[in-house]
Amino acid sequence: MGKSLDPQLRAALASRIRYYNDLGIYDFYRRPGQTMEAASVGAEHATLPVVISSPAKSAVTESTSKVPVATLHTIREDIGECTRCRLHKLGRKQIVFGVGNPRAQLMFIGEAPGADEDEQGEPFVGRAGQLLNNMITNGMGLRREDVYIANIIKCRPPNNRTPERDECETCSPFLMRQIEVIRPKVIVALGSIAAKTLLAINASMSELRGRWYEFRGTKLAVTYHPAFLLRDPRQKKAAWKDLQMVMKELGLPIPARNTD
Ligand code: SF4
Structure with a gap:
């Protein structure tokens, strides 16, 4: 002592x-x-x-129940006050790591934090986040806390511009580590930036949607980004179709209603 x-x-x-x-x-x-x-x-x-x-x-139970949380914590620690890409000096307030159930079967991956996310440190909390919540709860019959939500990059690009390719490449390894820890059954890429970065293919949303991809041992589907759906609500029907495909894969009951 x-x-x-x-x-x-x-x-x-x-x-x-x-x-x-x-x-x-x-x-x-x-x-x-x-x-x-x-x-x-x-x-x-x-x-x-x-x-x-x-x-x-039980050591097994204890270990099994805490490994994902502990390891996500480690990834967050490794990111630190990251300066690995230029976004750290372009006005970000904070790093937006990801949120949700570390054992989620379903993971949503968007593009980048916006102003609200930058302010609150949580992905999808603005208007687009409200629509995503609506899709998760009213559409899929889940709770936001049942799924895991993250973005390709963790810092807000200035004026919400599209992330540059090198920014995505620098930041996405952290997301890959999060995916490896969570091991979801299904990943839904929200929007073309998320889809193109994850799948490393250059295609239009109409080509990317409506089918399954194999991604590091996980099934991946692509749908519209909720921010796009706010701008063009006519596409909500198509997004609902995408969600139904995901729900079927997850064995979730599909109600006869839409996400309006
Ligand atoms: S976007 Fe990612 S790589 Fe760039 S500074 Fe933020 S955390 Fe680091």
Whole structure:
């Protein structure tokens, strides 16, 4: 007690604890009579110096329930106060990471944060977000918190301009990591920028919609971006068709109504 740790050992311990956190292990204890140094040495030699403290909790359940959250947290930490592309100096207020259920079966991926998202730090919270919520709840019979929502890029482009290709390429690896952690059953790309970036194909929305793509072991469908639907509500019927295709894949009941 009271003895300060060697900085190198402290760093090694912090790294080891983070590793265990990523596995879903959060509670640690020291064996009676064991020093911190001995415990850390034991960890290096994998003699299981770190155990889950509550025997009532199954290690498997604990681990399974916390891995996605812990790992998304790690990805967010890795992004940090990112300056990897020019958008960091073009007026962004904050990074918009993504929101929703880390175990979601359904993931929506849009293009980029807008003004409201930049302000609130959450994707799809403005008018387009309200329409997306409507599509999720009234259309699909789900709740917003059942799905996961993210964008190709995490910082708002100035004046909501279309993200540049190099910005998408620089930022999208973080999204790929989020997808790997969440492992959704279905991804819905919202709009052509999201679809083209994910699928690496250059095609019109009419060519991209209405079919399934294989994307890193996940099924991917393309539909209109809600912001586009606000500008051209006549396309809502087509978007509803896309959602029905997704609902069928997810085994969701399809009500006889539309998303107006
Ligand atoms: S858009 Fe992505 S890569 Fe560019 S600064 Fe923001 S977080 Fe970093």
